[in-house]
Amino acid sequence: MAIKDLPDTECVIPGSAACPGCPATLGLRLVFKALGKNSIMVVPACCTAVIESLYPNTSFDIPVMNIAFEAAAAGASGVEAALRQQGKGDTTVVAWAGDGGTYDIGIQALSGALERNTNFIYICYNNQIYSNTGIQRSGATPYAAWTTTTVGGKTEFRKEMGEIIQAHHIPYVAQACVAYPEDLYKKVKKAKSMKGPKYIEILAPCPPGWRFGMEKTVEMGTLAVETGAWALYEYENDKMSFNGKSKLILEGKIKRKPVEEWIKYQGRFGHLFKPEKDVKRIKEIEDHIYQMWERYRSCYL
């Protein structure tokens, strides 16, 4: 499928308050091209809750419940149950949350909904920070990245949410990135066709949060995948498969670019390059990515 073949459907209509180059709005448009209008969305506190509902309008063309920070998956569970009672099981219930609302405050509700086998799609758009409150660290923030609460760079590595979700053995888990729209579209489409809980995580490079130019959103996504900092994969009924460039990296058909190629464009890693290059920490980031891929290879190749 090519980009030109994506449907014209738009559930996210113009007029949002998103920053220029916002990956969340880009991701949302693609997601709803795949889901269509027979969808109900549950959104916890996150950028989307604010930017897509600029007083006195909203830019959503579907019903949306903007719920408390910790509650997206639980709220979606209730919506799904009530729709099912009324014989409206064909409506897609989708929770759309940021990484703070997924990795941190929302993980309890999410894990519960997955364990209860809730028929819904949970989408995490991961920009690796609490962006809505002004760029604080989250469980998804990578090692050494600056945020307003990790001023010298984060001292811990991000957690692997995808693998935590896989441990729930739900029908479908996928990682995608806004830089690969066809891949994302296909994954959402596939999730929609399946029963039970589905989890898709979209890497969403955030220009103000990561401190790069607003014209570079897609480039930052592409480089995240090409350096192996982010992997595109699907975990379908306990079977793992990698997609696109991530597949080629896994199989050794292409070589991962050094992570420096990705982080050097991002001001949040600026302290690793100025006043002098922090070779040690850059290597630690690189080593961490290397270990992740070694783990992938030992498990899935």
Next chain:
Amino acid sequence: MKYTRDPELIRKVLGKKVQFILGDMACVYGGILAGCSFFGGYPITPASEVAEGMARMLPRVKGTYMQMEDEIGSIAAVIGAAWGGAKSMTATSGPGFSLMMENYGYAVMTETPCVIVNVQRTGPSTGQPTLGAQGDMMQAKWGTHGDFEAIAFAPSTVQECIDFTLEAFNLAEKYRTPVCVMADGEIGHLRERVIIPDEKDLKLIERAPATIDKKKFIPFTNSQTRKSKVPDFPTFGTGYRTYVTGLTHNEKGFPATDKQKDHEKLVKRITSKISDDADKLVMVEEINLDDAEIAFVTYGATARPAESAMEMGRKKGIKIGLLRLKLAWPFPEKVIHKLAKEVDKIIVPEMNLGQIVHPVREYVNGECEVVSAPKIGGEMHLPNELFKYLEGK
């Protein structure tokens, strides 16, 4: 990295004596001056700057900033840190304050000293995150289940954010209880000139540690070394046997969940250790009350337009005064009752639909007229709006 309160280092980190800073930042300063060495944080508007400030400054005084996974985690870590021996605090706003309520009660029940800064925004629920309100005043008093006595400050200036956060630590340590600093979004996001108090002017109250013979130590009873209903604190790791539980417990700290007498004794002690001192705890500012026929009773940001309205009234010859509650809880019952006998009318402006007006009415007890002057929606009262109340609306 071992933390000991180092006045010189603190001054070095805080910088110049006179500064122009944000209210949220002033809460950071107050905490650091008090010797806070642990902050459990979670981002929430309009309190995020407290966490951000602590993240920057606390490590520099050898303290620990720990960002938690949510506000439940924040308050729980703060309680844990207190038992580990640190002075600890967190900061949040309405939705986070709601999430903290269970552990707020846990801190009350386990007599854990800690400080919660609540930079109030409008509610219910998500409300208006960037706009100030005073809608959580009753939540501080009644928000957690069961009987308890709250201690809660209400700063009206950025300077008071420093002073009251520091004083909140003092009262938390003195009474071994969680203390709230009920700031509001207006004060939290206001920049003003502040003067950092000199070390010699600080009056710091430290928690009374358990010192008696370990075999004779009883953890949850009147102090065994002082005349106080507040027990001596057996910091974890000091060798005093401690079992800390939110269950009703007897003097020894053991669960006594089916004993009416133990429950009554415990809860009456942890409430009366504060209510016995209610008169001592009164902190109010009185302006022009000597000849006043009408009085504003107000607090927090709202006191500022109320003061302007009072000045407008005075210029027109209206005998109006103002009573500002610096400490909202425990409520200054006797002060209000005395005032009610001296004036004809009390007007209570608040950025909510009327909360503190209720205890005002209770303690006025029919002695004068009480008028609520509410305003919600994230905008402060304008002085001329309040002036209209003086003219009888």
